[in-house]
Amino acid sequence: MAANVLVVEDEPAILELIAVNLEQAGFHVLRASEAETALRLIGEALPDLVLIDWMLPGLSGIELVRRLRREERTRALPLILLTARGAEVDKVLGLEAGADDYVTKPFSPRELVARIRAVLRRRRPEVGEEVLEAGGLKLDPAARRVLAEGRVVALGPTEFRLLHFLMVHPERVHSRSQLLDRVWGDHVFVEERTVDVHVRRLRAALEPYGMAGLIQTVRGAGYRFSVQTAQEA
Amino acid sequence: MAANVLVVEDEPAILELIAVNLEQAGFHVLRASEAETALRLIGEALPDLVLIDWMLPGLSGIELVRRLRREERTRALPLILLTARGAEVDKVLGLEAGADDYVTKPFSPRELVARIRAVLRRRRPEVGEEVLEAGGLKLDPAARRVLAEGRVVALGPTEFRLLHFLMVHPERVHSRSQLLDRVWGDHVFVEERTVDVHVRRLRAALEPYGMAGLIQTVRGAGYRFSVQTAQEA
DNA sequence: CGAAACGGTGACGGTTTCGTGACATTTTCG
DNA sequence: CGAAAATGTCACGAAACCGTCACCGTTTCG
Numbered sequence: 185m186a187a188n189v190l191v192v193e194d195e196p197a198i199l200e201l202i203a204v205n206l207e208q209a210g211f212h213v214l215r216a217s218e219a220e221t222a223l224r225l226i227g228e229a230l231p232d233l234v235l236i237d238w239m240l241p242g243l244s245g246i247e248l249v250r251r252l253r254r255e256e257r258t259r260a261l262p263l264i265l266l267t268a269r270g271a272e273v274d275k276v277l278g279l280e281a282g283a284d285d286y287v288t289k290p291f292s293p294r295e296l297v298a299r300i301r302a303v304l305r306r307r308r309p310e311v312g313e314e315v316l317e318a319g320g321l322k323l324d325p326a327a328r329r330v331l332a333e334g335r336v337v338a339l340g341p342t343e344f345r346l347l348h349f350l351m352v353h354p355e356r357v358h359s360r361s362q363l364l365d366r367v368w369g370d371h372v373f374v375e376e377r378t379v380d381v382h383v384r385r386l387r388a389a390l391e392p393y394g395m396a397g398l399i400q401t402v403r404g405a406g407y408r409f410s411v412q413t414a415q416e417a
Numbered sequence: 418m419a420a421n422v423l424v425v426e427d428e429p430a431i432l433e434l435i436a437v438n439l440e441q442a443g444f445h446v447l448r449a450s451e452a453e454t455a456l457r458l459i460g461e462a463l464p465d466l467v468l469i470d471w472m473l474p475g476l477s478g479i480e481l482v483r484r485l486r487r488e489e490r491t492r493a494l495p496l497i498l499l500t501a502r503g504a505e506v507d508k509v510l511g512l513e514a515g516a517d518d519y520v521t522k523p524f525s526p527r528e529l530v531a532r533i534r535a536v537l538r539r540r541r542p543e544v545g546e547e548v549l550e551a552g553g554l555k556l557d558p559a560a561r562r563v564l565a566e567g568r569v570v571a572l573g574p575t576e577f578r579l580l581h582f583l584m585v586h587p588e589r590v591h592s593r594s595q596l597l598d599r600v601w602g603d604h605v606f607v608e609e610r611t612v613d614v615h616v617r618r619l620r621a622a623l624e625p626y627g628m629a630g631l632i633q634t635v636r637g638a639g640y641r642f643s644v645q646t647a648q649e650a
Numbered sequence: 651c652g653a654a655a656c657g658g659t660g661a662c663g664g665t666t667t668c669g670t671g672a673c674a675t676t677t678t679c680g
Numbered sequence: 681c682g683a684a685a686a687t688g689t690c691a692c693g694a695a696a697c698c699g700t701c702a703c704c705g706t707t708t709c710g
Contacts, residue, residue, distance in 0.1 A: 340685075340686055340687080341686075341687095342686075342687070343686095355557075355560050355562075356559045356560050357559065357560060357561040374687090374688060374689090375688070375689065375690095377668090377688090377689075377690085378687080378688055378689075380667095380668065380669070380670095381669095381670090381687085381688075381689085382687085382688095383669095384668095384669065384670070385686095385687095387669095401667095401668070401669090402561050403573070403574060403666095403667065403668075403696065403697075404573075404574035404666090404667075404696095404697085405561050405574065408560065408561070410560075412569060573696075573697055573698085574697075574698095575697080575698075576697095607698090607699060607700090608699070608700065608701095610657090610699090610700080610701085611698080611699055611700075613657065613658075613659095614658095614659090614698085614699075614700085615698090615699095616658095617657095617658065617659070634656095634657070634658090636656070636657075636707075636708090637655090637656075637708095
């Protein structure tokens with residue numbers, strides 16, 4: 185496989201120890217001793233996975249995780265946190281910030297490699313997320329980006345999820361409650377009319393590109409994403 | 418109820434644990450330890466619901482979901498994903514791939530059963546969703562759309578339900594009161610003549626496509642949907 | 651033949667549904 | 681902390697939709 189792994193660790197001895205072990209396991213290793221360097225390296229060549237020490241000079245590890253999760257380009261990047269032993273709080277914080285796994289120090293090289301492989305394996309189906317294309321629209325789930333005729337459409341998180349869901353199930357009417365269940369989540373309670381408002385926002389965002397008609401209202405039933413124009417003489 | 422549930426899980430211990438619990442809850446359980454077996458079993462005897470582990474050897478769980486959603490025969494099959502992490506990402510991915518719900522491991526047996534029941538309940542009204550085709554007309558219940566020779570016909574909600582009912586029971590006369598019961602609902606009270614008006618509106622909507630004759634009046638009895646050309650002798 | 655029954659048709663008022671703009675609140679981010 | 685973005689809710693108005701009725705031509709049958 186020969187995956188690229190970036191290791192971010194400020195203690196030189198530990199950094200080398202990890203790097204050597206990973207290289208021996210067949211990974212290609214990049215090194216960074218602080219968050220800033222890590223960000224630069226990630227920007228230059230997107231690695232397949234990043235191993236981040238919790239405690240870093242300057243930007244802390246968890247802060248780095250947050251930063252990476254915010255950027256669209258690095259949102260799906262597999263991250264593993266290195267934390268001191270027994271720090272239960274850290275684990276929770278780390279996972280909540282968006283890390284995929286954590287490894288407590290001290291760790292055995294074998295365990296570390298196993299975790300890395302597991303995360304890479306787990307991520308695989310996510311990376312293979314299909315790009316959806318219909319009616320001049322292109323939606324890339326991995327990049328969390330929508331293109332209309334090649335131009336980027338600015339969408340809020342909810343609008344994106346809504347469009348995503350509609351494009352996964354096109355040519356099919358979804359009631360407001362179905363949309364609430366599947367786009368908002370069945371545990372959330374919001375007014376059904378809220379769907380209308382987000383549909384409107386989504387249409388407004390698509391309208392400059394002339395593709396507002398893709399989202400159709402079916403009176404008394406719900407909404408539908410459809411390539412078929414409803415026109416007839 | 419005695420619904421058939423197929424459990425797809427590669428870990429034998431967990432598979433048995435789930436199976437036993439479901440059987441105790443009154444379900445009939447089919448077992449599969451990898452996606453390929455699952456596909457074969459589904460092909461042989463369509464279960465009422467499939468429980469799929471997210472991580473499977475070979476074809477992954479989410480890939481299996483996609484596969485099932487593509488096939489016409491299994492499109493409406495209720496699916497529940499078992500995911501290891503509580504991560505929001507997995508949930509969204511799973512649901513968008515077409516799963517109906519997800520359950521995170523570890524889970525309580527009671528929760529699992531509750532979820533299964535909920536999904537089965539939710540899916541129930543989705544029977545009778547097959548596309549109807551007759552006399553150049555195509556009615557798609559899921560899309561809530563009617564095509565006449567491939568062109569979209571604009572119908573109001575009641576007109577749509579009326580046409581749907583007539584097409585489900587073609588070549589058969591329905592009295593006004595029967596139509597009121599089945600299309601409007603037996604609890605509603607409206608004049609019988611109202612049916613006439615809606616039939617007229619439906620005919621008017623179909624007329625531009627030259628298919629108004631599909632809905633025939635049977636004097637003294639009611640209305641009938643028929644592909645047989647009305648012969649006048 | 652003529653009255654009664656029946657169904658087609660156009661119109662009208664009331665109701666429901668949906669789009670839209672505005673607003674307050676929460677969340678995000680620098 | 682303060683600005684900006686996102687979100688949920690509401691009120692208003694327009695449009696779609698619905699049920700009813702009156703009127704009229706057609707059919708039925710004594």
